[in-house]
Amino acid sequence: MKVIVITGGTRGIGRGLAEAFLSLGCKVTITSRRQDVVDESIVQLSNKFGSQNILAQVCDVNNVVDVQALWDTASQKFGKIDIWVNNAGQANLLKKFWELDSGSIQSVVATNIEGAMYGSKIAITGMIQQGHGALYNILGFGSNGMKINGLALYGTTKYAIKYFTDCLKKEIKGTPVIVGSISPGMVTTDMLLGEYRTDPQRLKKAKRIFNILADHVETISPYIAQTVLNNNKNGTDIAWLTRSKIFWRFLSSPFYKRNIIK
Secondary structure, eight states, X not given: OOEEEEXXXXXXXXXXXXHXXXXXXXEEEXXXXXXXXXXXXXXXXXXXXXXXXXXXXXXXXXOHHHHHHHXXXXXXHHSOOOEEEEOOOOOOOSSOGGXXXXXXXXXXXXIIIIHHHHHHHHHHHHHHHHTOEEEEEEOOTTTTSOOOTTOHHHXXXXXXXXXXXXXXXXXXXXXXXXXXXXXXXXXXXXXHHHHHHTOHHHHHHHXXXXXXXXXXXHHHHHHHHHHHHXXXXXXXXXXXXXXXXXXXXXXXXXXXXXXXXX
């Protein structure tokens, strides 16, 4: 039975992965910065999976003390941590970079970059001490260099995490820990759709691409969770929306309509 920690695992992709891992018999810890969200999530997951294998804790990934406390609490409760997923992330409003306020810029950078770095530092240190473990960073739009107007800030942070993760894969060699990345593709989470829902015209223009490329959380999560559990190789990049899948979806789109966004 594997022990999993997922930062920010109360909603979106993190929540989907938490449920997928629990369905596969794992013990799972999730986090949020808000106590009310933690309380609500633990009740929902306990009702579905039972409470024995679930831990939910308040954690601000920008605070290294909180992240260390997360490791300590989860490892004390379950005896070890086999897999740590740096999932907590924050998107920016779909605006040109110079139109964003400085507070938003600071918050997105701190959550997406510093949060992943603190999580990696704490997890790798703990895993080396316990003699095993796997760390995965969630990538996202921009990690492959793609650019869209309005996402300069978010895309830059994910490009940075791709570089950071690639460096960790090299630095970790010779230790009992492995490092990999997870590319979930285009997923219909609040992070993706939140801004579009307040702008019907923009959503209308984007809907065609969403219906070709996007997937629901519950579609991708079981595959990713099972692949993570099966992997024992350092440097593995787990991708749901591969290039061949993208090509096939565009090729088949005139004949097969996907109603992901209605």
